[in-house]
Structures are given as C-alpha cells and as structure tokens.
Amino acid sequence: MHSHSVIIGAGGRLGGALHAACKREHSVTALQRRDLDLENQGSIQTVLEDLDYDTLWLTAALTDVDYCESHPGQTEAVNSEAAKLIARISAEKGARMIFFSTDYVFDGEKSDLYLEEDATRPLNVYGQSKRQAEEHVLAASDRHLVIRLSWLFGHNKAGFPEWVIKQAMQRDSLSIVADRQSCPTYTEDVITALSPLIQDKLEISGIMHLCNQGTCTWQEWAQHCLDCAGKHGIPLQTREVGSCLMSDIKSFAAQRPTFSAMSTARYESLSGQVMPNWKQAVDNYVHDHLAPDLTS
Numbered sequence: 436m437h438s439h440s441v442i443i444g445a446g447g448r449l450g451g452a453l454h455a456a457c458k459r460e461h462s463v464t465a466l467q468r469r470d471l472d473l474e475n476q477g478s479i480q481t482v483l484e485d486l487d488y489d490t491l492w493l494t495a496a497l498t499d500v501d502y503c504e505s506h507p508g509q510t511e512a513v514n515s516e517a518a519k520l521i522a523r524i525s526a527e528k529g530a531r532m533i534f535f536s537t538d539y540v541f542d543g544e545k546s547d548l549y550l551e552e553d554a555t556r557p558l559n560v561y562g563q564s565k566r567q568a569e570e571h572v573l574a575a576s577d578r579h580l581v582i583r584l585s586w587l588f589g590h591n592k593a594g595f596p597e598w599v600i601k602q603a604m605q606r607d608s609l610s611i612v613a614d615r616q617s618c619p620t621y622t623e624d625v626i627t628a629l630s631p632l633i634q635d636k637l638e639i640s641g642i643m644h645l646c647n648q649g650t651c652t653w654q655e656w657a658q659h660c661l662d663c664a665g666k667h668g669i670p671l672q673t674r675e676v677g678s679c680l681m682s683d684i685k686s687f688a689a690q691r692p693t694f695s696a697m698s699t700a701r702y703e704s705l706s707g708q709v710m711p712n713w714k715q716a717v718d719n720y721v722h723d724h725l726a727p728d729l730t731s
C-alpha cells in the first residue's frame with residue numbers, strides 16, 4: 436500500500452518545498468491557511484477527522500518573532516495549542532507527526548554547538564510557544580519527531596537573502612547585526628536531508644537538529660549574500676556590509692539568543708550524510724533562484 440501524507444503549511448517557505456518533494460513520492464494532501472486555520476481548534480478537528488494519513492508534517496506557524504512578541508495569545512494558539520491537538524489526533528490515527536521547531540528554544544549562553552539534549556530556555560514568546568509545542572508533540576506519541584531548524588531561507592517566500600540583496604541594490608551603505616550567531620539553513624538542503632523520511636525508508640523519533648554546516652553572524656551572512664550576488668551578476672550599489680549591534684535595532688521587539696548554532700551530529704549518525712556548508716547553500720540559492728530575476 437502506498438503511504439499518504441498531509442502537510443499543514445504548504446503555502447509557506449518550507450511547506451512549499453516539502454509539498455513539491457512529497458508529491459514526487461506518494462499521494463499528499465497539502466493544506467494552506469485557507470483550508471485550515473490553526474487558530475480554530477474546531478477547524479483542525481473537522482479537517483483532520485476526514486483524512487486518513489500515515490505521516491503529518493506541520494510546517495505552518497507564526498514565524499515573525501517580533502509579531503509574536505506583541506501577540507502572545509495568538510502565538511500560543513497557533514504555534515503551541517494547535518500543534519498539541521494535531522499531535523493527539525495523529526497519534527489516535529496511528530500516524531506519525533513531524534513537527535518543525537527552532538534554535539530559538541535555546542538561551543544562547545552555551546559557547547559550543549547545541550545538542551538535542553541540551554537544556555532549553557527560550558528568551559522570546561515565539562521560542563516559548565515552540566518549546567511548549569515540542570513538549571506536547573513528544574508527549575503525544577513516541578513515534579512523533581521534532582526537527583529544529585535555524586535561520587531558514589528558500590524560494591517560496593522572500594527572507595533574509597532577498598532583503599539584504601535588494602537593500603544593497605538600492606542603497607550605498609548597509610549595516611547588519613554582528614552580535615548574533617547561528618547557522619543559515621537552505622530549505623532545499625533540508626528537503627534533501629529528509630528524503631529518506633519522505634520516501635518512508637527511515638523512521639526517526641524524538642528531537643533532531645537540522646541546519647547547514649558552519650556558523651556565522653547576521654553580518655557575515657549578509658556579506659556572503661552580497662559576495663554571491665556580485666559573483667552572479669546582480670547589480671549592487673554597495674558590496675560591503677558594515678556592522679551594528681542588536682541593541683541598535685529599535686524595531687526588534689523580541690530578544691534573540693546571542694549564539695544558537697546547533698550540532699547536526701545526530702542527523703549525521705542516523706543518515707550517514709553530512710549537511711552542506713551554509714556558504715555553498717547561499718551560493719546555490721543566489722545562483723539558482725535570485726540571479727535569474729535580479730540580473731538585467
């Protein structure tokens with residue numbers, strides 16, 4: 436029998452890439468916000484009740500950490516309570532759930548790469564809602580899986596690389612935060628890493644970290660985006676990224692951990708594969724998806 440999967444969040448950056456990969460392998464029901472509103476528990480129950488599935492991927496969430504900071508009730512409902520209900524319904528159906536979480540569950544006090552078993556202490560509302568969701572998901576079934584990602588970019592929704600490159604196309608100077616460090620992660624590399632799970636060749640449960648290799652600051656990430664943009668012919672007004680401090684950015688309502696880069700050792704030992712370096716990932720993304728649109 437062929438397996439069937441459900442994706443909640445198929446309109447998002449990761450969900451869109453996951454949908455494209457899943458439908459190459461098996462039948463899939465791809466749900467967007469218009470099909471199912473995570474704020475509405477009745478809607479979740481009604482939609483999932485009618486579906487038979489083996490695997491449910493929950494990629495949808497409120498992901499704007501500053502918006503979350505000023506909307507704690509909505510954030511808890513969408514990011515945590517919805518995940519709890521979906522985890523329970525999936526367990527009752529005998530299906531596994533794969534839930535996506537974040538490096539922002541950590542407080543940034545560690546000086547080495549974070550491991551799955553390290554203590555969590557989120558600093559912002561978004562991170563708290565994701566940590567609560569992790570606990571609910573893991574409590575609902577010992578088959579469920581939590582995958583923590585960091586600093587995600589990819590072509591279904593504009594993010595940091597697009598923003599930085601567009602700023603550098605229009606302005607003659609740019610300063611980016613240099614006192615926050617983690618790892619940029621390309622959706623296409625996440626999907627490649629998840630292929631054995633998508634193809635039902637591997638079942639993993641518990642918590643697993645997944646991000647590109649290497650760490651950098653936002654300023655270093657921005658500089659590399661511009662280096663790649665220049666290399667691939669995107670016309671820039673400025674090629675050098677200056678640095679500033681997180682405390683200089685008054686519009687950031689949410690605190691971010693100083694250092695939240697994660698180790699992917701568990702993924703490597705389970706899969707025998709190594710995640711590509713973040714610099715190569717950014718280069719591939721700029722070359723394949725941004726340069727064709729931004730070069731004249």
Ligand SMILES: NC(=O)c1ccc[n+]([C@@H]2O[C@H](COP(=O)([O-])OP(=O)(O)OC[C@H]3O[C@@H](n4cnc5c(N)ncnc54)[C@H](OP(=O)(O)O)[C@@H]3O)[C@@H](O)[C@H]2O)c1
Nearest residue numbers: 446447448449468472473474495496498535537584586587
């Ligand atoms: N982005 C990052 O840097 C990052 C880092 C670490 C972990 N993660 C996690 O990785 C996962 C995927 O992130 P992403 O960047 O792909 O997210 P994304 O592009 O922002 O997509 C999130 C999706 O959730 C949907 N959504 C929001 N509220 C909803 C609601 N009430 N009901 C139904 N759908 C709703 C959004 O719909 P609309 O488009 O209609 O708003 C959007 O399609 C998330 O769980 C996120 O927490 C992200």
